[in-house]
Structures are given as structure tokens and as C-alpha cells.
Amino acid sequence: xxxxxxxxxxxxxxxxxxxxxxxxxxxxxxxxxxxxxxxxxxxxxxxxxxxxxxxxxxxxxxxxxxxxxxxxxxxxxxxxxxxxxxxxxxxxxxxxxxxxxxxxxxxxxxxxxxxxxxxxxxxxxxxxxxxxxxxxxxxxxxxxxxxxxxxxxxxxxxxxxxxxxxxxxxxxxxxxxxxxxxxxxxxxxxxxxxxxxxxxxxxxxxxxxxxxxxxxxxxxxxxxxxxxxxxxxxxxxxxxxxxxxxxxxxxxxxxxxxxxxxxxxxxxxxxxxxxxxxxxxxxxxxxxxxxxxxxxxxxxxxxxxxxxxxxxxxxxxxxx
Numbered sequence: 001x002x003x004x005x006x007x008x009x010x011x012x013x014x015x016x017x018x019x020x021x022x023x024x025x026x027x028x029x030x031x032x033x034x035x036x037x038x039x040x041x042x043x044x045x046x047x048x049x050x051x052x053x054x055x056x057x058x059x060x061x062x063x064x065x066x067x068x069x070x071x072x073x074x075x076x077x078x079x080x081x082x083x084x085x086x087x088x089x090x091x092x093x094x095x096x097x098x099x100x101x102x103x104x105x106x107x108x109x110x111x112x113x114x115x116x117x118x119x120x121x122x123x124x125x126x127x128x129x130x131x132x133x134x135x136x137x138x139x140x141x142x143x144x145x146x147x148x149x150x151x152x153x154x155x156x157x158x159x160x161x162x163x164x165x166x167x168x169x170x171x172x173x174x175x176x177x178x179x180x181x182x183x184x185x186x187x188x189x190x191x192x193x194x195x196x197x198x199x200x201x202x203x204x205x206x207x208x209x210x211x212x213x214x215x216x217x218x219x220x221x222x223x224x225x226x227x228x229x230x231x232x233x234x235x236x237x238x239x240x241x242x243x244x245x246x247x248x249x250x251x252x253x254x255x256x257x258x259x260x261x262x263x264x265x266x267x268x269x270x271x272x273x274x275x276x277x278x279x280x281x282x283x284x285x286x287x288x289x290x291x292x293x294x295x296x297x298x299x300x301x302x303x304x305x306x307x308x309x310x311x312x313x314x315x316x317x318x319x320x
Contacts, residue, residue, distance in 0.1 A: 059095020
């Protein structure tokens with residue numbers, strides 16, 4: 001039910017704020033791709049895919065931790081399935097979806113860090129042993145649910161930072177691609193090896209990777225299935241930062257603390273403006289930017305920022 005509330009709120013917000021735009025908007029909503037001109041069809045697709053995602057109970061393989069004290073507002077999502085190198089099966093997928101919903105609903109969350117509790121691995125991809133037990137229909141449903149969950153991750157209202165130490169392959173890399181920022185250790189190994197299994201990256205990899213690194217480089221990586229290290233990932237723009245092995249989490253935490261000090265509403269509106277704006281024409285995107293600016297204009301935080309600047313002190317933002 002929580003996902004349905006998120007969906008309803010999202011549709012209401014979109015239709016009320018963007019009905020004057022000159023072109024139809026295509027959104028990466030958490031659990032579906034929504035074309036406002038054909039929303040009934042896509043809501044039906046959402047309904048058929050949500051069953052796998054929203055079965056009850058969180059997974060023991062995905063842990064959510066809220067930092068305290070001066071770090072209040074930062075949450076950590078830990079992938080913790082050591083027996084399979086964090087391979088994503090049905091149970092882990094349910095846990096990830098449930099965790100993302102909790103983050104989306106928590107008004108006090110300002111930034112989320114996604115990392116692994118398993119040494120030497122971020123996520124090895126889909127659980128292929130479990131996959132072998134599925135028929136074609138079950139595989140299709142699972143991959144659709146995985147794709148929808150990563151779209152949910154991409155659309156979560158707060159910034160997300162992926163911490164990549166060790167291996168991030170297939171669905172593991174696709175998960176990282178859905179995050180706003182990626183930080184890796186120099187010994188990380190990333191790739192989309194699906195063509196070697198006679199399939200394609202099906203959870204967003206064929207779409208997010210070329211948008212990030214360009215068509216030609218994405219084709220090289222996907223066609224060959226080759227693995228790249230942290231240094232190369234940085235050189236092609238796949239990651240934002242490449243640091244010494246074992247230091248990626250520290251870098252991510254420092255960045256999360258920096259973001260956590262900024263105006264919470266401003267950060268959320270900046271993310272919305274960027275994510276939705278890049279998928280449309282400039283005129284519509286500028287109208288979206290105006291709408292997002294209007295949302296921060298009426299906040300108490302904006303006045304607090306001006307007062308803190310004038311008084312040469314650190315601002316005390318409340319998200320209001």
C-alpha cells in the first residue's frame with residue numbers, strides 16, 4: 001500500500017504542475033515508466049509487476065541504518081548476502097524495494113548511501129542459480145520487477161550514493177547506474193557481462209550506461225562484456241570518484257555529510273529538475289526548473305540561508 005500512496009502522490013503532483021507543458025512528459029517513476037498521455041496502460045503494467053516487488057516482509061539481506069547525531073539525515077543501505085556475493089534474488093529484491101520505500105516516506109532523510117557489507121564485492125548481479133529454476137514467464141516478471149525497482153531507486157527524492165568496492169557486475173552495476181553518484185575503489189571491477197549469457201542487460205543497463213558514458217563506449221562495454229577497473233571507470237565518466245582501495249565509503253560519507261548540510265528542499269528540487277529535465281526539450285525543462293524554484297522560494301530555509309549569510313554563521317536548515 002505504501003508504494004501505491006507514493007504512486008498516487010507522484011501522479012497528482014505531475015498532473016497539477018506540468019499540465020501546461022507543450023509536450024507530453026515521460027517520467028522514470030519508482031515503479032513504472034509513466035507517459036501522462038497513456039497512464040492507464042502503464043498503471044496496468046505497474047499493477048502486474050508490483051506483486052513480486054511488494055510481497056510482505058523486508059529481506060534479511062538488505063539492512064537500513066539511520067545515522068545519528070550530526071549525521072542525522074543520512075541513511076545507509078547495506079547489501080548483506082555474503083553466501084552469493086550479494087547476488088539479487090527474489091527475497092533480496094523485495095528487501096531492496098521495501099527499503100527504498102522507507103527512505104521515500106521518511107521526511108527526515110536527506111541523503112542515502114548504498115554499499116555492501118560483504119568484503120570485495122558490491123553486487124555480483126542476478127542470482128543465476130535461482131534464475132535456472134524459473135520458467136520464461138517467471139524470468140520476465142523478475143526482470144521487469146528488477147527494472148522497476150531500479151527506476152524506483154533512480155526516482156527516490158533524495159540523493160543516492162553508490163559505494164563500489166570490488167565487483168559490480170550485471171544487475172549490480174545497473175543498481176549503481178540508477179544512483180545519483182558513484183564512488184569506487186581503484187581495484188573495483190565493473191561490467192555488464194550479459195551478452196556472454198546470450199541475453200542483454202535488462203534492468204536499465206542498455207539505457208543508463210549510454211546516457212552516462214556515450215553510445216560508443218557503452219556499446220563497447222555491452223557488446224564485449226568486458227570488465228573495467230576503477231581507473232578506467234573514472235576516465236570514461238562511469239564513476240564520479242575513484243579512490244584508493246578501501247576508501248570509497250569514507251569518500252561517500254564525506255560527500256553525504258556535505259550534502260546533508262545543504263537545504264533539504266533545495267536538494268530534492270535540484271534532483272527533480274535534473275532528472276526530469278534532461279528527458280525533455282529545453283523549453284519544457286526550463287518551465288520545470290521554474291516550478292522547482294517556486295517550491296524553494298516559499299520555504300523558511302531560504303530565509304534562514306539569507307540570514308545565516310548576512311550574520312556569517314552556519315545555517316540551521318529544517319526542511320521547511
